[in-house]
C-alpha cells in the first residue's frame with residue numbers, strides 16, 4: 001500500500017511538473033514575444049541568429065535521427081512524435097492505451113508507421129524497441145532520467161527545454177511534425193481535420209469558438225507544426241525564452257500576442273484547435289461523430305488517467321459497433337470523465 005501510494009504520488013508530481021512546465025513554456029514564449037514588442041528589430045534578430053550555433057546534437061546523433069525521420073515520415077515529410085518515459089510504459093499503462101487507440105480508431109492504424117517515439121530514458125527506449133516501433137533516444141547532456149529523482153528537479157526542466165530544442169532540430173531538418181502526448185487517444189485520422197492554412201496549430205484545454213482567439217487556453221498536448229522559416233524562428237525563440245525566465249508571468253500576455261509586430265514580421269500565427277474535434281477531459285467533445293482525439297487532461301494522478309482512458313476506449317468501441325444509421329442519428333456521448341476532473 002505504502003509503496004503504491006508513494007509511486008502514485010511520484011507519478012502525480014511528475015505529471016504536475018510536466019503540465020506546469022509545458023504551460024509555462026507557452027506562456028513564457030508568448031510573454032517573451034510580447035516583451036519583444038518594445039525592443040528594436042535588430043535586438044530581435046540578434047536573439048534569434050545567435051541561436052544557430054547552439055545545436056546540442058552531435059553529427060552522429062543527427063545522422064541517426066535523419067535516418068529515422070526518413071523511415072517514419074509520410075510522403076509530405078511529416079512525422080508523428082510522442083515522448084515516452086519510464087512511468088508510462090508499464091503494462092496496462094498510458095502507452096498501451098495510446099497504441100490501442102490507434103488500433104481501434106477509425107483509419108488510424110496506418111498512422112503507427114509514421115510514429116516516432118522519443119524515448120527520454122533507457123527503459124522507455126528499450127520498451128519502444130521491443131514493440132518494433134520507430135524509436136529515438138533523446139539524451140540530455142549531464143542528465144540521467146533513469147534516476148527517479150531526475151523528474152522532480154531542475155533536471156526535469158532541462159529535459160523539457162531539450163525537447164523544444166529537439167523539435168526545432170526536426171523542423172530545421174525539413175520535417176514537419178504532429179507532436180502528441182501519449183495520454184491522447186487517436187480515434188480518427190486527424191489530418192483531414194487539421195487546418196490546411198497554417199503552420200502552427202495547437203490543442204486547447206478550453207476552446208472559445210474562434211481558432212485565432214488568443215484567449216483560448218492551449219495545452220501543447222497536440223501540436224501540428226509545419227517546417228517553415230517562421231516555425232523554426234518561433235521554436236528558437238521559444239527555447240531562448242528559458243533564459244529570460246522570470247517568476248512572474250501572466251497569461252494575459254497571450255492575448256497581446258495578436259498585436260505583436262514580431263509575430264507578424266516573421267509571419268507567425270497561432271491557430272487553436274477546436275475541442276469538438278480535438279477534445280479532452282477539460283472540455284469533452286460531446287459528439288462522437290466529430291471527435292478525432294481525446295486527451296486525458298484536467299486529470300491528476302496516473303491511476304485516474306488510466307481508469308478513465310480505459311472507459312473512454314470502451315465508450316468508443318461501443319459507439320463504433322452501433323449500426324451506422326444509429327451512430328449518425330443518435331450518437332451516444334462519453335461516460336467519462338469519472339475519476340478525472
Ligand SMILES: *[C@@H]1O[C@H](CO)[C@@H](O)[C@H](O)[C@H]1NC(C)=O
Pocket residue numbers: 227228229
Ligand atoms: C526559408 O526562406 C528561404 C528564403 O526565403 C527559402 O529559400 C527557404 O525555402 C525557406 N525555408 C523553409 C523551410 O520554408
Ligand SMILES: *[C@@H]1O[C@H](CO)[C@@H](O)[C@H](O)[C@H]1NC(C)=O
Pocket residue numbers: 106107319320324
Ligand atoms: C470510419 O470511416 C469510414 C470511411 O471514412 C466511414 O465510412 C465510417 O462511417 C467511419 N466509422 C466511424 C465510426 O466513424
